[in-house]
Amino acid sequence: MANIVQFENVGLRYGTGAETLSDISFTLSAGSFYFLTGASGAGKTSLLKLLYLAQRPTRGIVRLFGEDAGALPRKRLPGFRRRIGVVFQDFRLLPHLSAHDNIALPLRVAGMPEDEIEGPVREMLAWVNLRDRAHAKPPTLSGGEQQRIAIARAVITRPEVLVADEPTGNVDPEMAERLLHLFESLNRLGTTVVVATHDFQLINRIPDARMMRIERGRLSDPTGALRHPPGRAGSGDAASSNGPV
Numbered sequence: 441m442a443n444i445v446q447f448e449n450v451g452l453r454y455g456t457g458a459e460t461l462s463d464i465s466f467t468l469s470a471g472s473f474y475f476l477t478g479a480s481g482a483g484k485t486s487l488l489k490l491l492y493l494a495q496r497p498t499r500g501i502v503r504l505f506g507e508d509a510g511a512l513p514r515k516r517l518p519g520f521r522r523r524i525g526v527v528f529q530d531f532r533l534l535p536h537l538s539a540h541d542n543i544a545l546p547l548r549v550a551g552m553p554e555d556e557i558e559g560p561v562r563e564m565l566a567w568v569n570l571r572d573r574a575h576a577k578p579p580t581l582s583g584g585e586q587q588r589i590a591i592a593r594a595v596i597t598r599p600e601v602l603v604a605d606e607p608t609g610n611v612d613p614e615m616a617e618r619l620l621h622l623f624e625s626l627n628r629l630g631t632t633v634v635v636a637t638h639d640f641q642l643i644n645r646i647p648d649a650r651m652m653r654i655e656r657g658r659l660s661d662p663t664g665a666l667r668h669p670p671g672r673a674g675s676g677d678a679a680s681s682n683g684p685v
């Protein structure tokens with residue numbers, strides 16, 4: 441499978457302190473499902489921000505879709521960002537817009553004509569099972585409903601990569617499982633999915649997913665090899681050839 445993301449010796453430093461991320465090298469294959477795990481403060485969000493181009497590395501190269509993201513001219517960045525959908529733990533929905541209009545936002549920003557927006561938005565509302573809440577504003581929705589709207593908004597542009605940062609942090613286990621099913625269904629359609637989570641129960645729900653573990657700013661395997669979740673290590677994938685984590 442093609443490498444859709446490649447990090448080469450990436451480092452990230454906020455301000456003048458020590459590096460938050462050091463020597464990060466890994467590749468993501470198009471169409472695969474990845475979990476990114478690690479203790480609080482280990483650097484998961486920072487790594488994801490580099491991936492969805494909210495942050496530039498202090499050193500090293502972030503290659504997306506075969507191109508060095510650091511060398512992209514500024515005017516190509518919005519088009520590049522549209523190829524990566526992002527789901528934030530705190531949803532980041534616009535409170536004054538309805539669920540419908542939050543989901544429509546990326547299409548409107550991309551300049552899609554209004555008469556072409558309605559169909560995809562309806563389809564997304566149905567997919568996340570929230571047709572009856574289309575006109576509700578986010579403050580009147582539950583955490584799980586808000587997160588489903590956020591997922592619908594992230595994928596309405598049909599991104600090649602979906603990045604989700606602790607997407608189940610604010611929902612109960614049943615809703616976490618429903619959200620995971622949405623990610624799985626996207627992955628089956630070919631989207632590369634990257635989910636940061638502390639939740640090993642969730643990780644074990646997708647036995648074929650690969651896992652990256654980050655410890656104090658470094659991938660725990662310095663080669664960047666990707667591992668199966670606990671209990672699946674050494675299951676035959678070339679990426680797990682260095683033994684159990």
Ligand SMILES: Nc1ncnc2c1ncn2[C@@H]1O[C@H](COP(=O)(O)OP(=O)(O)OP(=O)(O)O)[C@@H](O)[C@H]1O
Nearest residue numbers: 454455460478479480481482483484485486487606
């Ligand atoms: N904008 C910033 N400026 C300065 N330091 C930051 C910034 N963002 C994150 N950090 C620091 O970088 C380190 C890694 O933070 P990050 O949010 O990436 O970790 P995390 O693994 O996602 O943690 P959590 O699981 O708690 O969300 C932490 O020490 C954090 O304080």
